[in-house]
Amino acid sequence: MAKLVRAISDMGGVVLSVIDSTDIVKRMEEIHQTSAVVSAALGRMLTASQLMASTLKHVDDSITLRIKADGPIGLITVGCDGRGNCKGFVENNIVEVPLKAPGKLDVGAAVGKNGYLYVVKDIGLKEPYIGSIPLESGEIAEDITAYYAYSEQIPTVCALGVLVNPDLSIKRAGGYLLQLLPGATEEEITMLENNIQNVPSITAFFEQDKTVYDVIETVLDGFNPNMLDEGEVSYHCDCNRDRVEKALISIGIKDLEMLRDEEEQIEMGCQYCDAKYYFSKEDLDKMIKSLKKA
Numbered sequence: 001m002a003k004l005v006r007a008i009s010d011m012g013g014v015v016l017s018v019i020d021s022t023d024i025v026k027r028m029e030e031i032h033q034t035s036a037v038v039s040a041a042l043g044r045m046l047t048a049s050q051l052m053a054s055t056l057k058h059v060d061d062s063i064t065l066r067i068k069a070d071g072p073i074g075l076i077t078v079g080c081d082g083r084g085n086c087k088g089f090v091e092n093n094i095v096e097v098p099l100k101a102p103g104k105l106d107v108g109a110a111v112g113k114n115g116y117l118y119v120v121k122d123i124g125l126k127e128p129y130i131g132s133i134p135l136e137s138g139e140i141a142e143d144i145t146a147y148y149a150y151s152e153q154i155p156t157v158c159a160l161g162v163l164v165n166p167d168l169s170i171k172r173a174g175g176y177l178l179q180l181l182p183g184a185t186e187e188e189i190t191m192l193e194n195n196i197q198n199v200p201s202i203t204a205f206f207e208q209d210k211t212v213y214d215v216i217e218t219v220l221d222g223f224n225p226n227m228l229d230e231g232e233v234s235y236h237c238d239c240n241r242d243r244v245e246k247a248l249i250s251i252g253i254k255d256l257e258m259l260r261d262e263e264e265q266i267e268m269g270c271q272y273c274d275a276k277y278y279f280s281k282e283d284l285d286k287m288i289k290s291l292k293k294a
């Protein structure tokens with residue numbers, strides 16, 4: 001299971017969320033059979049969604065992140081709820097772009113630089129909160145940092161990383177989100193800047209047998225951090241037959257009749273997970289009758 005921990009500095013000016021998201025990105029790769037650079041892009045997005053969801057107040061709150069840009073991946077969508085269930089998908093799961101440097105996947109080139117990051121927060125109000133910013137780099141961590149700076153006015157440092165093995169399996173994934181609350185002092189900021197240098201890459205840090213707790217100790221060194229919460233989080237899709245049936249019904253009587261007459265069986269796959277749902281001619285008949293009655 002992936003692990004997420006949150007800590008706050010003793011003086012209360014700094015909050016840090018850290019995640020080892022290796023198992024989440026592994027599950028994602030299993031479902032979507034992504035190429036290396038897509039694993040990195042979607043893996044970073046899923047990792048970011050968990051870190052951002054860790055700042056939500058209630059378990060029923062949720063956050064959705066979308067990037068729509070001009071890169072070959074196309075639309076990227078991820079979601080995460082306050083319980084730590086995340087899921088996601090991309091328009092094109094197989095994309096190849098030249099490496100940025102030996103061993104360095106070029107996520108920015110795959111995502112694209114001209115486009116937007118959209119953040120939708122559903123916190124139980126009548127309307128969800130929607131924020132958007134033009135992409136900084138398409139490397140995702142910088143875009144999340146920019147989102148917090150411009151849309152929420154919260155000084156933030158975001159780090160995200162996904163290491164992909166040559167056989168395309170996922171070696172490591174993780175990230176952290178460091179946020180300054182009102183009251184953080186100049187000295188604290190300087191100290192944090194120095195501490196961050198000691199974790200130049202989160203995945204390389206984990207590769208040295210370090211844990212999420214070591215990240216907290218290193219980044220919040222000198223801040224006497226107190227744990228806010230810690231728990232296991234995962235890739236989990238909450239789709240079910242009812243919801244898929246509703247989506248199918250929404251295409252309308254005409255198209256349902258056409259499907260019923262032309263197909264022996266309808267297969268509906270969930271975009272987020274590998275679940276498949278099957279509907280027979282009789283099932284379609286029932287849906288058509290229920291629509292005609294309504």
Ligand SMILES: [Zn+2]
Nearest residue numbers: 237239270273
């Ligand atoms: Zn699903």
